[in-house]
Amino acid sequence: MKYKYVIFDFDGTLADTEKINFNIFQQLSDKYNFKKVAIDEIHQLKKMSAKEVIDFLGIKKRKIPLAIKYGKKILKKDIHNVKPCKENIKTILGKLKDSGVKLGVLTTNSQNNVNIFLENNQIDFFDFVESSSLFGKEIKFKKIIKNKKLNSQDILYVGDEIRDIKAAHLSHVKIASVTWGYNSIEALKRHNPDYLINNPEELLSICQY
Numbered sequence: 001m002k003y004k005y006v007i008f009d010f011d012g013t014l015a016d017t018e019k020i021n022f023n024i025f026q027q028l029s030d031k032y033n034f035k036k037v038a039i040d041e042i043h044q045l046k047k048m049s050a051k052e053v054i055d056f057l058g059i060k061k062r063k064i065p066l067a068i069k070y071g072k073k074i075l076k077k078d079i080h081n082v083k084p085c086k087e088n089i090k091t092i093l094g095k096l097k098d099s100g101v102k103l104g105v106l107t108t109n110s111q112n113n114v115n116i117f118l119e120n121n122q123i124d125f126f127d128f129v130e131s132s133s134l135f136g137k138e139i140k141f142k143k144i145i146k147n148k149k150l151n152s153q154d155i156l157y158v159g160d161e162i163r164d165i166k167a168a169h170l171s172h173v174k175i176a177s178v179t180w181g182y183n184s185i186e187a188l189k190r191h192n193p194d195y196l197i198n199n200p201e202e203l204l205s206i207c208q209y
Contacts, residue, residue, distance in 0.1 A: 075113055
């Protein structure tokens with residue numbers, strides 16, 4: 001296989017949390033005085049990076065860690081209802097695992113939420129789950145590479161956001177951006193992912209020599 005490790009983002013890549021996260025954000029906006037977003041404004045936000053969204057909504061940076069922690073707590077109550085983004089993702093993960101690829105999750109969500117989702121949906125293919133801060137994925141990548149004694153070229157990251165692309169680039173890790181997640185296709189293309197995929201099945205050909 002071309003990549004020894006295929007590491008996935010969680011929200012919007014593996015788990016379809018968009019509607020739940022929108023409702024959570026509305027609660028956070030009340031609690032932390034963020035600008036509220038209407039349903040018809042979501043398409044505009046999908047064109048923005050995470051930092052641009054923070055500026056657009058007037059979110060004070062000092063409130064971000066508390067808001068994220070509170071949001072994870074709210075999500076935990078509904079995580080049992082969350083389904084995979086794509087119906088065939090379980091099959092594809094199984095095929096990658098059977099081919100010898102190590103699978104991981106690197107997310108800003110909590111390890112607990114991820115593990116509950118994986119257990120509820122009987123997706124038991126992952127070798128590890130790691131959690132990072134909102135803009136700290138590149139730090140986690142470096143730790144993963146160091147701890148597992150990997151070459152960055154052995155890793156493929158799969159994510160749905162601009163910040164996933166930036167973190168992968170900073171870590172010298174290849175990135176496959178998915179078109180079914182948070183950021184729009186146009187926004188993803190502007191940041192030059194190594195691969196742009198419309199279906200999880202494409203990962204099988206990407207990982208083959």
